Amino acid sequence: MPQVSLTVNGRSHTAEIEGRTLLVELLRENMGLTGTHVGCDTSQCGACVVHVDGESVKSCTMLAIQANGAAVTTIEGIAESDGTLHPMQAMFREHHALQCGFCTPGMVMSAIDLVQMHPEGLTEDQIRHGLEGNLCRCTGYHNIVKAIAAAWPIMHGKELPLAAE
Amino acid sequence: MGFEGIGASVRRKEDHRFLSGRGSYTDDINRPGQLYAVIRRADRPHAKILGIDTAAASAAPGVSAVYTGAELEADGVGGVPCGWQVHSKDGSPMAEPPHPVLAIGKVRHVGDPVAVVIAATRQQAKNAAELLVIDYEDLPAIAAVRDAVAAGAPLVHDDVPGNVCFDWHIGDKAIVDAAFAQAAHVVELDLTNNRLVPNAMEPRAAIGDFDRSSGEFTLYTTSQNPHVIRLLMGAFVLHIPEHKLRVVAPDVGGGFGSKIYHYAEEAIVTWAAGKLHRPVKWTCDRSEAFMSDAHGRDHSSKAAMALDAQGKFLALRVSTLANMGAYLSTFAPAIPTYLSATLLAGVYTTPAIYAEVKAVFTHTVPVDAYRGAGRPESAYLLERLVDVIAHDTGLDRVAIRRLNFIPRDAFPYQTPVALNYDSGDYQATLKSALAAADWDGFPARRQAAAARGKLRGIGISTYVEACGIAPSKLVGQLGARAGLYEVANIRVHPTGSVTVLTGTHSHGQGHETTFAQLVSDQLGIPIDQVDVVHGDTAKIPFGMGTYGSRSLAVGGSAMVKAMDKVIAKGKKIAAHLMEASVEDIEFKDGRFSVAGTDKSKALAEISLAAYVPHNYPIEELEPGLDETAFYDPKNFTFPGGCHICEVEIDRDTGTVTVANMVAVDDVGRVINPMIVEGQVQGGLAQGIGQALMENAVYDSEAQLVTGSFMDYQMPRAHDFPPMITSTENTLCTHNPLGSKGVGETGAIGCPPAVINAVVDALRDYGVRHLDMPATPQKIWSIIQANQPRMAAE
Ligand code: FES
Ligand code: FES
Numbered sequence: 001m002p003q004v005s006l007t008v009n010g011r012s013h014t015a016e017i018e019g020r021t022l023l024v025e026l027l028r029e030n031m032g033l034t035g036t037h038v039g040c041d042t043s044q045c046g047a048c049v050v051h052v053d054g055e056s057v058k059s060c061t062m063l064a065i066q067a068n069g070a071a072v073t074t075i076e077g078i079a080e081s082d083g084t085l086h087p088m089q090a091m092f093r094e095h096h097a098l099q100c101g102f103c104t105p106g107m108v109m110s111a112i113d114l115v116q117m118h119p120e121g122l123t124e125d126q127i128r129h130g131l132e133g134n135l136c137r138c139t140g141y142h143n144i145v146k147a148i149a150a151a152w153p154i155m156h157g158k159e160l161p162l163a164a165e
Numbered sequence: 166m167g168f169e170g171i172g173a174s175v176r177r178k179e180d181h182r183f184l185s186g187r188g189s190y191t192d193d194i195n196r197p198g199q200l201y202a203v204i205r206r207a208d209r210p211h212a213k214i215l216g217i218d219t220a221a222a223s224a225a226p227g228v229s230a231v232y233t234g235a236e237l238e239a240d241g242v243g244g245v246p247c248g249w250q251v252h253s254k255d256g257s258p259m260a261e262p263p264h265p266v267l268a269i270g271k272v273r274h275v276g277d278p279v280a281v282v283i284a285a286t287r288q289q290a291k292n293a294a295e296l297l298v299i300d301y302e303d304l305p306a307i308a309a310v311r312d313a314v315a316a317g318a319p320l321v322h323d324d325v326p327g328n329v330c331f332d333w334h335i336g337d338k339a340i341v342d343a344a345f346a347q348a349a350h351v352v353e354l355d356l357t358n359n360r361l362v363p364n365a366m367e368p369r370a371a372i373g374d375f376d377r378s379s380g381e382f383t384l385y386t387t388s389q390n391p392h393v394i395r396l397l398m399g400a401f402v403l404h405i406p407e408h409k410l411r412v413v414a415p416d417v418g419g420g421f422g423s424k425i426y427h428y429a430e431e432a433i434v435t436w437a438a439g440k441l442h443r444p445v446k447w448t449c450d451r452s453e454a455f456m457s458d459a460h461g462r463d464h465s466s467k468a469a470m471a472l473d474a475q476g477k478f479l480a481l482r483v484s485t486l487a488n489m490g491a492y493l494s495t496f497a498p499a500i501p502t503y504l505s506a507t508l509l510a511g512v513y514t515t516p517a518i519y520a521e522v523k524a525v526f527t528h529t530v531p532v533d534a535y536r537g538a539g540r541p542e543s544a545y546l547l548e549r550l551v552d553v554i555a556h557d558t559g560l561d562r563v564a565i566r567r568l569n570f571i572p573r574d575a576f577p578y579q580t581p582v583a584l585n586y587d588s589g590d591y592q593a594t595l596k597s598a599l600a601a602a603d604w605d606g607f608p609a610r611r612q613a614a615a616a617r618g619k620l621r622g623i624g625i626s627t628y629v630e631a632c633g634i635a636p637s638k639l640v641g642q643l644g645a646r647a648g649l650y651e652v653a654n655i656r657v658h659p660t661g662s663v664t665v666l667t668g669t670h671s672h673g674q675g676h677e678t679t680f681a682q683l684v685s686d687q688l689g690i691p692i693d694q695v696d697v698v699h700g701d702t703a704k705i706p707f708g709m710g711t712y713g714s715r716s717l718a719v720g721g722s723a724m725v726k727a728m729d730k731v732i733a734k735g736k737k738i739a740a741h742l743m744e745a746s747v748e749d750i751e752f753k754d755g756r757f758s759v760a761g762t763d764k765s766k767a768l769a770e771i772s773l774a775a776y777v778p779h780n781y782p783i784e785e786l787e788p789g790l791d792e793t794a795f796y797d798p799k800n801f802t803f804p805g806g807c808h809i810c811e812v813e814i815d816r817d818t819g820t821v822t823v824a825n826m827v828a829v830d831d832v833g834r835v836i837n838p839m840i841v842e843g844q845v846q847g848g849l850a851q852g853i854g855q856a857l858m859e860n861a862v863y864d865s866e867a868q869l870v871t872g873s874f875m876d877y878q879m880p881r882a883h884d885f886p887p888m889i890t891s892t893e894n895t896l897c898t899h900n901p902l903g904s905k906g907v908g909e910t911g912a913i914g915c916p917p918a919v920i921n922a923v924v925d926a927l928r929d930y931g932v933r934h935l936d937m938p939a940t941p942q943k944i945w946s947i948i949q950a951n952q953p954r955m956a957a958e
Contacts, residue, residue, distance in 0.1 A: 034193035035186015044874035075186035100673030101183025102418025128883040140850030141882040
C-alpha cells in the first residue's frame with residue numbers, strides 16, 4: 001500500500017493507505033480528527049473544507065496521497081495552543097452563526113480563507129458569493145455573513161473598508 | 166456574571182465544542198471491533214423480487230454477512246410501525262400495509278432497502294454490495310397523487326384498493342354547503358404544495374452494539390427522539406425489552422423532522438450486532454439520503470371560499486390529496502389531517518369549514534413531517550387563497566385580512582376545526598410587519614425597479630400555527646399511539662451545581678443554553694453551574710423528543726414543574742435548618758429566607774444538608790435534592806404572525822431575487838432572543854427555498870430525478886438578503902412559561918408571502934396563481950407566453 005506523509009495541525013504524520021483513500025477519510029478515520037465532516041458525495045456542501053498549504057480545499061475531493069508533503073490545517077488546529085479561539089471561531093460564537101454545528105467546521109475554514117484572500121475588504125455580497133461552496137441548512141446564512149464581516153477587522157488588524165452591512 | 170436569565174441573549178454553551186471540531190456526531194463514534202454495513206437499495210420504483218443471489222457478495226474479501234428480508238423475517242424481525250392511526254369518514258381504520266425492514270417479495274420505491282452487506286471496512290462492504298445479483302420483474306409505477314387515484318392505477322400494495330390509505334374529513338359539510346349556497350362570491354383555487362427533501366446537513370447514521378455479558382443492546386443514532394426509537398424498535402421490530410435496549414442520540418447535525426422517525430437502518434444494525442456479536446456501523450451517503458430519508462409536503466388541494474358582499478369569509482371548503490409515499494412513516498398520517506386541516510381557520514373568523522383529506526400510497530419515498538409539518542401546507546393554501554380572493558374581487562390584500570382577523574379580545578377562540586386558540590394579536594404583528602417592510606413605500610420601489618427594467622412585487626402572509634404537541638388524552642383520541650408529555654429531571658448536586666436531564670433533544674436549537682438559562686433564572690445560580698443532558702435513554706428517565714416546536718413549551722414546562730418540587734422540598738429543609746415554619750420560608754434569587762428576618766440559606770447550603778443529612782428532618786423527609794416531573798400540556802400553543810416578502814424579477818431570465826424579507830412573529834415568552842432570531846432566520850431560508858427553488862421531482866415512471874445536491878437546488882448564502890425579524894409577543898395562557906415555540910414559524914409563514922410577492926410582480930402578465938417553486942424557467946415561460954398581450958397594451 002502506498003505511504004503518505006504530511007503535516008496536520010503542525011504534527012507530522014505518516015500512514016499506509018489504499019490509493020483511493022480520500023483526504024477526509026485519512027483525517028477522520030486514520031487520524032481521528034472527526035471535526036472535519038462529510039455532508040455529501042458530490043463535492044457540493046463544503047462540510048469537509050480544510051486548508052492544504054494555506055488554501056481551502058474540499059477534503060472529500062482530494063486523494064490523501066495528493067496531500068503528500070503538504071501542511072494540512074483542520075478545524076482542530078486553528079485555535080491558539082492555550083485554547084483561545086481563532087477570531088473567526090470567536091465571531092461565529094458571538095454572532096450565533098452556528099446551530100447544529102455540522103456545517104460549521106467547513107464554514108469556518110472557508111471563511112478564514114475568504115477573509116485572508118481579501119485584505120482590501122469584503123462586501124456583504126462578496127461574502128455571500130464567497131460561501132458558494134458551503135451549505136448550511138440551519139442558519140439561513142444571515143448570522144454567518146455577520147460573523148465573517150466581524151472577523152475581518154480582527155484578522156486584518158484594521159477597520160473593514162466596506163461595511164458588510 | 167452578566168444577566169443570564171430569561172430574556173438574555175446568552176452566547177451558547179455548546180458552541181465551543183462545535184467550533185473546535187469536538188462535537189460528537191454519530192459518525193464520529195467508532196466502537197472497538199466495529200464492522201460496516203452498506204445497504205443495497207432498489208434502483209427501480211416497483212418490481213417483484215424474483216431472486217437475490219448473495220453468493221459472490223458473501224465470498225468477497227472482508228465480508229462477515231449478507232442479509233436479505235427473508236433472513237430477518239425468519240428471525241422474527243417485525244415491520245417498521247406507524248405511530249399514528251387515522252380513521253376514514255366511514256369509521257374504518259386507515260390501511261396499514263406491512264413495511265418490512267428489508268424488502269420482501271417486492272420493492273416499492275427507488276431506494277427501498279433490499280439487502281445489507283456487513284464487512285470489515287466500509288469500502289469492502291460497498292464493493293461486495295455491488296456483487297449482489299438481484300433478479301427483478303419490473304411493474305408499472307406511479308409517483309404523483311393524482312395518478313395514484315386514477316382508475317386502473319397500478320397498486321402500491323395489492324390489498325389497498327385505489328391506493329387510498331384513508332379518506333378522512335373534519336368540519337360540518339352541511340353548514341358549509343348552505344353557506345356556499347348563500348354566498349355573494351365564491352373564489353376557488355387549485356394548488357400543490359411541492360415535495361421537499363429535508364436535507365439536514367448531517368446524513369443519517371447508526372451504530373448497533375451488543376454487550377454479551379449483560380445482553381444489552383445499544384443503538385447510537387441520528388435521532389430527534391431516542392426514547393421514541395427505543396419504544397418503536399424495541400417493542401415492534403426487534404422485540405427487545407426497554408431495560409435491555411439503550412438508544413443514544415449524541416450531537417445531531419440538524420433534523421427538521423427527518424430524524425424523528427424510526428428507520429429500517431436502525432433496526433438492521435442493532436439486529437446484526439446481536440447476530441454477529443460485533444458493533445455494526447452504517448453511515449448514509451447523501452445520494453442515499455435523497456432516496457431513504459422521509460420527504461416532506463407533497464399535497465395537492467382544491468380550495469374554495471364563500472364570501473359575503475363585503476369580503477367577510479363565510480365558509481371554506483378544502484379537499485386534499487396527500488402523498489404518503491410507499492409506506493407509512495412514523496407520523497405520516499397525522500400530518501395532512503390533525504396537523505394541517507385543523508389549522509384551516511388560520512387567523513380568520515371563518516365560521517364554517519369542511520376539509521377532506523385522502524391519503525394515498527405512491528411508489529415514492531415515504532413522506533412525513535418536515536419543518537412545520539402540515540401547518541406550512543394549510544398556511545400556504547389559506548394565504549394564497551386570500552390573495553386570490555383579493556385578486557378576483559378587487560379588494561385590498563391587507564384590508565381583507567384585517568376584516569377577517571380573529572380580534573385580540575376574542576381569545577380563547579374556538580375554531581370550527583377543533584382547535585381552541587389561547588392567545589394572539591394578529592393586528593399587532595401585521596402592523597409591525599407593515600412598518601418594518603415599509604409597505605406604503607412599495608409603489609415607489611416598484612416604479613424604480615421598472616425603470617431598471619425589473620418587475621418588483623410585494624407579498625404578505627398572516628398565519629397561525631400549532632406547537633407544543635400535545636395533550637396526551639386529546640392526541641390519543643385523534644389516533645396517536647403514544648402520550649405527548651415531556652419529562653425533566655432536575656438534579657441539584659450536593660455542592661449546588663445542577664444537572665438537567667431532559668427528554669427533548671437538541672440538534673441545533675441550543676437547548677444546552679436556553680434550558681440552562683431557564684434553570685439559572687428560576688434557581689438563581691450561574692448558568693455555568695447548570696449542565697443540560699439529553700439524548701441518552703440510559704441517563705434520562707423518559708421523554709418524547711423534539712419536534713413540532715415543543716421543547717420549551719412542553720419540555721421547559723416540565724423543568725419548571727420539577728424545579729417547583731425542588732424549591733418546595735428545599736423550603737422544608739430550610740425551615741428545619743433555620744427553625745422556622747415552612748410557610749414562612751421564601752425562595753428568591755437562589756436563597757431560602759425566613760420572611761421578615763435576615764436569616765437565609767443559599768441553595769448550595771440546602772443541597773449539602775440534603776445529601777449530608779446530619780441536621781435534617783429525616784423522619785419526615787427523604788435525603789437528596791433530585792426531582793423529576795412529567796408535564797402533560799393542556800393545549801397546543803399557537804404562534805403566529807406576519808411575513809412580508811419583496812421580490813424582483815429579471816424579465817430576461819425569469820430569475821427571482823428576494824429583495825426584502827420581514828418576519829414579525831408572536832412566539833410567546835422568549836428565553837434567549839438571539840436563539841429565537843436564529844430559529845426564525847433558518848426557517849425563513851427553508852421557506853424561501855421551498856417557494857423559489859427546492860423541489861423533489863419524480864418522473865412519470867417514478868424515478869427520482871432530483872437525487873443529489875447536483876439536481877436538488879439547496880439555498881445558498883447568495884440566495885438571500887439580510888432578514889429583518891422581530892417579535893410581538895402575547896403569552897401562552899396555559900403553560901407556566903407563557904412560551905409558544907419558534908422552530909417552525911419561518912418555514913410556515915414565509916412561502917405564501919414569497920409566492921404572493923412573485924404573483925404581485927407578475928400582475929401585469931395576467932397571473933392569478935403559480936405553483937411552487939417559482940423557478941426561473943416557470944417565470945420566464947409566463948413572461949414569454951404573455952408578451953404579445955403586453956406588447957398590445
Ligand atoms: S463532503 Fe460535501 S463537499 Fe466535501
Ligand atoms: S449550523 Fe447546522 S448546517 Fe449549518
